[in-house]
Amino acid sequence: MNLFKTKRKVLYLILILLLIPNILLGGINIFVRKSSEKHIFNEQSINVLEDGSYDAILILGSGIRNNYPTPILKERLDTGIYLYENDIAPKIIMSGDHGQEYYDEVNIMKEYAIEKGVPSEDIFMDHAGFSTYESMYRAQYIFGVQKLVVVSQKYHLYRAVYIGKNLGMDVVGANATKTIMGGHRARLTREVFAQGKDFFKVILRPEPTFLGEKISLDESGDITNDK
Template structure:
């Protein structure tokens, strides 16, 4: 019994240690839209979209933050990375349509149809979209893991938080889940280094976002 309790306590200590390591490593690279340096591209990480084509509150705030950054002159290119693994659910086309309604050019918005999780999104930013310098946009609770992963993969990555409002009690669940996700991705990027589910041919952000269109 004592051994089991000891192992459990050791696991908790390790969880908090990894969490601290990820956050402390990434935090110096998290900035405001005005402070962040120019980059090859801005990456918006996906979140829930509705069947009617509307974006969720969190995703809208991410997209609006990316618009703010682009209009600051930091990058004309935007990568929208999310889940398009089913025909009946499509985050990336929904995000691209949102941006195009805000006068972004088809050429400048690249869709990452296989950004099923944060690790795969960063891996594909490097290997598919050939980005070297990247601005990542998501909410604060998620941002340190994304920046940590990107930098450990060799990208010069910066983060801008998309928290434009208080998201309420749901954040308690999200923050708890994020702590576990940081530990998982710490192992992924430092130890196991799995390849994404899908890779495919390179589509550098120096080309055209129309090459990622599927409709």
């Protein structure tokens, strides 16, 4: 009988130990979403943004295939270009992964925007945007951004806006979601854990993989070509 009670206590203890991290993670997710949701807007409601009052539009990378943006990235690019065309900000920063010679998100992103009519000199490239945290950090530290419109899908914007605000920027998020694409549930699951990770990152403030020289948005975006 005592052995049975001991086993039951051990099982209860194991259950509690398993529940604590999940409760903590759930609490963080709720906090991040609640902190950010009032700062996220759709294309249709950009009238709430003051024209030209932002330093830049930051478009976060999301993969390329056969030297062309993935459907998710294309949504982000189209939204960012729309904001630029409506004079929400005078510059666009393309932030993505260019860590390898044969994988280059940011040049593909810039080429797409140029084809849509955005002048090359108004497009800056962040070649070391290896994560959402690093993209937001570098937007402030490298490009000197204080007021920012960040573009992504809504599920991702909660985290991006939260990071930016906790790094000290005035940030709003532009929701690029047009359609719910395949793999959405998997992305939502990954985002739960990513929010937990970046919640602690903005507290600890680790430096990104690369920093480098500061770049002024008053210059031509072409100074970031192939850097």
